[in-house]
Amino acid sequence: MSDEILVNITPMETRVAVLENGATQDIHIERAVNRGIVGNIYAGKVVRVLPGMQAAFVDIGVERTGFIHVSDIVAAEARGREPENITEHLHEGKTIVVQVTRDPLGTKGARLTTALSVSTRYLVLMPQTDHVGVSQLIDEQQERERLQQVLADGVAAESMEGAGGFILRTAAEGVGSDEIVADLRFLKRLWAAVSRRIEAAAEPQLLYADLPLHLRTVRDLARASVGRILVDSSEGAATMAEFCREYMPQVSDLLEHYEGERPLFDLHGVEEEIQRALQRKVELKSGGYLIIDQTEAMTTIDVNTGSFVGRRNQAETILKTNLEAVGALSRQLRLRNLGGIIIVDFIDMADPEHRRQVHRSLEKAMQRDPARNQITGVSELGLVEMTRKRTRESLEHMLCEECPVCSGRGVLKTAETVCYEIFREIIRDARAYDNDKLMVLAAQPVVDRLLDEESANLADLEELVGKAISFRAEPSYNQEHFDIILL
Numbered sequence: 001m002s003d004e005i006l007v008n009i010t011p012m013e014t015r016v017a018v019l020e021n022g023a024t025q026d027i028h029i030e031r032a033v034n035r036g037i038v039g040n041i042y043a044g045k046v047v048r049v050l051p052g053m054q055a056a057f058v059d060i061g062v063e064r065t066g067f068i069h070v071s072d073i074v075a076a077e078a079r080g081r082e083p084e085n086i087t088e089h090l091h092e093g094k095t096i097v098v099q100v101t102r103d104p105l106g107t108k109g110a111r112l113t114t115a116l117s118v119s120t121r122y123l124v125l126m127p128q129t130d131h132v133g134v135s136q137l138i139d140e141q142q143e144r145e146r147l148q149q150v151l152a153d154g155v156a157a158e159s160m161e162g163a164g165g166f167i168l169r170t171a172a173e174g175v176g177s178d179e180i181v182a183d184l185r186f187l188k189r190l191w192a193a194v195s196r197r198i199e200a201a202a203e204p205q206l207l208y209a210d211l212p213l214h215l216r217t218v219r220d221l222a223r224a225s226v227g228r229i230l231v232d233s234s235e236g237a238a239t240m241a242e243f244c245r246e247y248m249p250q251v252s253d254l255l256e257h258y259e260g261e262r263p264l265f266d267l268h269g270v271e272e273e274i275q276r277a278l279q280r281k282v283e284l285k286s287g288g289y290l291i292i293d294q295t296e297a298m299t300t301i302d303v304n305t306g307s308f309v310g311r312r313n314q315a316e317t318i319l320k321t322n323l324e325a326v327g328a329l330s331r332q333l334r335l336r337n338l339g340g341i342i343i344v345d346f347i348d349m350a351d352p353e354h355r356r357q358v359h360r361s362l363e364k365a366m367q368r369d370p371a372r373n374q375i376t377g378v379s380e381l382g383l384v385e386m387t388r389k390r391t392r393e394s395l396e397h398m399l400c401e402e403c404p405v406c407s408g409r410g411v412l413k414t415a416e417t418v419c420y421e422i423f424r425e426i427i428r429d430a431r432a433y434d435n436d437k438l439m440v441l442a443a444q445p446v447v448d449r450l451l452d453e454e455s456a457n458l459a460d461l462e463e464l465v466g467k468a469i470s471f472r473a474e475p476s477y478n479q480e481h482f483d484i485i486l487l
Contacts, residue, residue: 002227007214007240008265009233014213017270018221024273026334026370029398030213036392037062037100039210041116041194043201046094054086057109058098061204064109068098072113097198097207103392118190118208120183121219121248122172123151127164127191135170147172147180154181160188171223179250186247215243222251229254232264277335277395284328288321292332294396298341301329305347315354318347322358330365339371339390343383359384405478413480415445419454422446423461425484430465437468437487444473446482 004019011032018026030036042060049056054070070086090096102111117126132151134144147168154177155161172180190208197207211219214236222229229251231237237257244252258264265271276282282290284306291302303325305317329344344362349355355378362384366373372389379385402408413421422440429438440450450458450471462469474481 003223003225004268005217005221005226005229006264006268006270007217007229007231007233007236008263009214009231009236014236015265016213016217016221017265017268017273019268019270020225022268023331024268024270024335025331027270027274027277027337027395028213028217029395035212036103037110037209038103038392039100039119040206041097041099041118041208042066043198043203043205043207044096044098044112045204046090046092046096049086049090049092051085051087056086056090058096058112059204060098060100060110060112061206062104062110064104066098066100066110066112067108068112068114072101072111072115095201097201102390105390105393105397118187118194119169119210119219120186122169122175122180123183123187124167124169125164125187125191126166129165131165131167133166134168135172137170138168138173143173150177150180153177154184157181158184158188160184163188163191171220173224175250182247214240218244218248218251218255222248222254226254228256230256230258230264232258273335274395274399277332278399282328282332284321284324286321286324288324290325290329290332292329292336292338294336294338294394298343299338301332301342301344303329303344303346315349315351318349319351319354319357322346322349322354323361326358326361326365330362330369333366333388334369334371336395337390337392338394339388342386342388344386345383348382362386405480412478415443415449415479416453418442418446418480418482419449422450422482422484423457425482426461426465426469429484429486430467433486435467435486437470439485439487440469440471440482441474441477441485442471442482443477443479444475445479447471447473 003021006017006019008015008017013029013031015030016026016028017024018028044058044060044066047057047059047065056068057065058068060066068090070089073086073089096114097116098112098114099116100110101113104110115126115128117124119125132148134147138144138147151166151168155163155166158181194208201207210216214231218229218240229240231240234257237255241252241255244255260267263271265274280291280293282292284290288306289304291304293300293302303322305321325346332338333342346358349358359375359378363375366375366386369388373386375384375386377385403410406412422442426438426440440447442450458469
C-alpha cells in the first residue's frame with residue numbers, strides 16, 4: 001500500500017496527516033492566528049547579550065524575543081573559527097539578519113541563526129557558504145555523484161558561481177537536470193528579492209516568510225512513496241495545483257480534491273488517532289501498554305506487560321512486549337512530535353541478547369523517523385536514553401493548555417485532605433478574629449464529607465473554637481478551593 005497525505009483546510013487552521021500503510025504517522029497543524037515561523041528570515045535588533053551563556057536575545061518583531069547562541073553565529077560569520085566571546089560579534093543595539101530554526105516553545109522564544117538558507121523542492125541555497133552536499137537519505141554513491149555533477153553543470157549554466165552553497169534534498173533523487181535548473185533559477189530570483197529587503201531594512205521586521213503548510217506539504221512531504229494527496233478544500237486544492245504546475249509538475253498527478261460528505265480525517269481514522277495521541281496511556285495489541293509523560297525537561301516512556309502473560313516463559317513474554325513497544329513508541333514520537341531528551345524504561349530483561357535485540361529494533365525503527373535522532377544506549381539503570389530534534393510544538397502543547405483545576409499537576413487533593421485544611425484554617429481564624437459564627441464555602445464533595453464522615457470531628461471543632469459553623473456548597477468551586485466567611 002502506497003503512502004497517502006491528507007490535507008484538511010478550514011479558514012481557522014490547516015491540518016496535514018501522513019499515512020504509511022494506512023496508519024497515521026505524522027500530524028502537522030498550522031493555525032491562522034498562530035502560524036509557525038520556522039524558516040522565516042528577519043531583520044532583528046540585539047536587545048541583550050549574555051556573555052556567561054555565550055548567547056543573546058534578539059528582537060525580531062514578534063511577541064517574544066528570539067535566542068541565538070554563539071555557535072549559530074560562528075557558522076555564518078566566523079567560518080568555523082571558535083570565538084573567545086560572543087561580544088566579538090554582537091552588542092546591544094546591533095542590527096543583524098537572522099533565520100528561525102525552531103518555533104517558540106512554551107515560554108521560550110524562537111531559536112535563531114545567522115546562517116541563512118532558502119529552499120525549493122530539490123535544493124537548499126546557503127548564500128553565506130560554499131559547501132555543496134547531498135542528503136544523507138540518498139544512499140547510492142553513484143546517484144550522489146550524478147546529482148552533484150548535475151548541480152555543478154546547472155550552476156555554471158545559470159552563472160551562479162559564488163552565489164553560495166547548496167544541499168541536494170532527498171526529493172532530488174532520480175530527477176533530471178531540467179528540474180534542478182528550474183529550482184536554481186527560482187532560488188536566484190528569490191534570493192535577489194530577499195537581498196533587496198535586507199539592504200532596505202532599518203528596524204526589526206519580516207524579510208522572508210516560508211510557504212504556508214499546505215504548500216510546504218507538496219514541497220517537502222510528497223516523496224516517491226506517496227501515491228496520492230487528498231485535499232478537502234476546493235480553494236486549497238486549486239492553490240496547490242497552481243503551485244505544482246509552476247514548481248513541481250511531477251507532483252500534479254498526485255493531487256485529488258476530496259468531495260465526499262464524510263469529513264476526510266474521520267474517513268481515515270485520523271481524528272481518533274489525534275485523540276489517542278493526547279492520552280497518557282497507549283494500549284498495545286498484546287495487552288501491554290505504554291505510559292508517556294511529557295515534562296518540561298524530558299519525555300519518559302514506561303513499558304508495562306499489563307494483561308499479557310504470554311504462552312512460554314516470562315523472559316519470552318517480556319521480550320515480545322518490549323519489541324511490540326518499540327514499534328508503538330517510535331510511531332508515537334512522530335505522531336505526538338515529541339523532542340528533546342527521551343527516556344524509555346523497557347521491562348527489565350535478564351538476557352543480554354534480548355537487550356541487544358530490543359536496542360537494535362529501536363535503532364531500526366527510528367531510522368524511518370524524518371526528525372534527526374540519536375540513541376545513546378542502555379544506561380546503568382537499564383534505561384534507554386535518546387534524543388530527537390525538536391523543531392515545533394508537540395501535539396499536546398499545540399492542542400491543550402494547563403488544567404486550571406490542578407495547575408498542571410495532574411492530581412487533586414482528596415476531599416479528606418481539604419476538610420482537614422479547612423479545620424486548620426478555622427482554628428487560625430477563630431484565634432485571630434472576634435466573631436460568633438463562621439460559614440465555609442466549598443465544593444459539594446467537600447461539604448458532603450464535612451457533614452457526614454467528619455461530622456464528629458466537626459462537633460469537636462465547634463466546641464474547641466466556641467463558634468457556630470455553617471456550610472454552603474458552591475458549584476463553581478473545584479475540589480481544592482474553599483473560603484471561610486466571618487459572620
